[in-house]
Amino acid sequence: MAPRIGVVLFPGTNCEHDAVQAVERLGGTAELVWHGATSTSGYDALILPGGFAHGDYLRPGAIARFSPVMDAVATYAAGGGPVIGICNGFQVLTEAGLLPGALQKNRGLRFLCTTTTVRVERDDTALTAGVPVGTELSIPINHFEGNYTCDAATLAELRAEGRIVLRYVDNPNGSVDDIAGVCNAGRNVVGLMPHPERASDPLLGSVDGVVLLRALLETARAATPAA
Amino acid sequence: MGPIQQFSVQVEVLLRAGIADPQGATIERALPALGLDGVTAVRAGKSFRFDLAAADESDALAQATVVADRLLANPVIEDSQVTVRPAGAPA
Numbered sequence: 001m002a003p004r005i006g007v008v009l010f011p012g013t014n015c016e017h018d019a020v021q022a023v024e025r026l027g028g029t030a031e032l033v034w035h036g037a038t039s040t041s042g043y044d045a046l047i048l049p050g051g052f053a054h055g056d057y058l059r060p061g062a063i064a065r066f067s068p069v070m071d072a073v074a075t076y077a078a079g080g081g082p083v084i085g086i087c088n089g090f091q092v093l094t095e096a097g098l099l100p101g102a103l104q105k106n107r108g109l110r111f112l113c114t115t116t117t118v119r120v121e122r123d124d125t126a127l128t129a130g131v132p133v134g135t136e137l138s139i140p141i142n143h144f145e146g147n148y149t150c151d152a153a154t155l156a157e158l159r160a161e162g163r164i165v166l167r168y169v170d171n172p173n174g175s176v177d178d179i180a181g182v183c184n185a186g187r188n189v190v191g192l193m194p195h196p197e198r199a200s201d202p203l204l205g206s207v208d209g210v211v212l213l214r215a216l217l218e219t220a221r222a223a224t225p226a227a
Numbered sequence: 228m229g230p231i232q233q234f235s236v237q238v239e240v241l242l243r244a245g246i247a248d249p250q251g252a253t254i255e256r257a258l259p260a261l262g263l264d265g266v267t268a269v270r271a272g273k274s275f276r277f278d279l280a281a282a283d284e285s286d287a288l289a290q291a292t293v294v295a296d297r298l299l300a301n302p303v304i305e306d307s308q309v310t311v312r313p314a315g316a317p318a
Contacts (some may be wrong), residue, residue: 059301095301102241103302109249148247151303174247 004221006043008073008089009082010053010064015086015197019049022197026188026210030218032225035067035077044220045082045126046073048089050142052194060088060103061095070096076224080221082126083189086161087143088192090181099184099191100158101150107174115206116219117169117196118180125183126192128210137208139194146193148175148182158182166192233314234279234287240300240307241272275299278314287311
């Protein structure tokens with residue numbers, strides 16, 4: 001059966017259709033899940049896509065954290081369900097406490113819209129299962145607040161537990177330790193600033209994002225839907 | 228509990244020491260254009276004001292602190308300072 005992916009939609013999200021298309025081109029089925037939903041059961045994985053949830057007012061993700069769907073996402077994640085946050089979705093997951101750290105304004109105070117090279121650091125997360133460590137992927141970023149930061153103890157923990165999932169080869173935004181993506185202790189919740197769905201078709205200039213999205217679909221296929 | 232009173236709250240949010248503040252740095256770099264080269268340590272933050280109904284000043288401070296810590300500031304990167312005064316009292 002094709003894995004069924006829920007794509008969470010907040011007011012101000014704007015990458016949901018890109019995510020749906022990318023999933024469907026790879027043989028998955030994708031459905032939009034409105035932020036007012038109180039359950040995400042029945043999905044094999046969830047994607048929190050990019051955009052400006054709730055206008056990014058206060059801080060990116062700060063208001064989205066209080067959307068009803070986030071309690072359901074937290075329950076889903078606690079049950080082991082794969083949850084991927086892309087760009088604004090990553091910011092939402094950190095604000096919600098499902099991932100550690102925070103995304104602050106880019107070093108240099110520039111909005112960055114460019115293609116980056118990221119290196120896969122782990123082959124055992126929901127987004128990178130089976131992807132050889134060291135694989136370099138060309139994937140675009142599109143953000144103002146993508147500069148990952150956390151306190152020294154958290155960084156030490158992320159390193160020791162192998163929870164840095166992706167690193168920039170040439171750090172574009174000042175992220176500590178070149179971090180482009182991290183995961184939770186269970187390795188089922190992954191957040192990343194680059195947009196794999198925007199590198200999923202030759203027309204987009206790169207198909208490297210397919211490597212990650214295909215890994216997610218494989219994870220979803222193997223996952224028992226969480227309650 | 229006594230009668231409910233109205234309080235005015237001000238919350239100031241600043242990036243924590245050690246967190247890069249590119250906005251503050253950019254503002255600082257603009258100041259020499261005004262002929263002011265003695266201004267240093269510029270930091271950019273946010274200021275919030277709201278009214279709050281509470282039993283007394285300590286209750287108001289406790290509630291306002293929840294607002295500051297759980298919503299207005301992200302403790303990973305920001306510190307907040309809460310000031311509470313009775314409504315109508317001079318700031």
